[in-house]
Amino acid sequence: MDERMLLLLGMLKAERQHGYQLNEFIEHNLGRVIDMKRSTAYTLLERLCTQGYVERMTEQEGNRPPRKVYQLTAAGEQQFINLLKELLSQAAIGTPPFEVALMFLDHLQEPEVRALLQDHLEQLNQVIASYEQAPAHSIGKGVDIAISHRMALYRAERTWLVETLEKFM
Secondary structure, eight states: HHHHHHHHHHHHHHHOOHHHHHHHHHIIIIITTOOOHHHHHHHHHHHHTTTEEEEEEEEEESOOOOOOEEEOOOOHHHHHHHHHHHHHHHHOOOOOHHHHHTTTTOOOOOOHHHHHHHHHHHHHHHHHHHHHHHHSSSSSSSHHHHHHHHHHHHHHHHHHHHHHHHTTT
């Protein structure tokens, strides 16, 4: 289980939805917090169905083609709470690809490292600027808190990067 399953379970806890609705909401509202491809979401939904956490039904409205609608089961609600508690209490952070690359920067010439880190800083500044322009989420505090956390991490990375670049000057 991971944060992507928690996301799907949480969205289905709010209301039953069809896959397209889930994917559209993730893409348009949560893309800054989590990166999940549509195919991954559908694969995870099927896994959640197999595990008994989500029930899949087929609905048809008028002349529209039938569509799969997903609904949380009682076991799914309990799993949602369990995952929520587990992930909120964990301090484990994965290793981003950038950190793996840092381990091998000695294989490049110093001017090249400086230029690449400067490029990284410029991209990071653009990401931070886009987050700063994002409107507040209208439902609950959770999404805004997640974005605030991500911003704090990006700002800390920027501070670290500026300090590191000074070592190469």
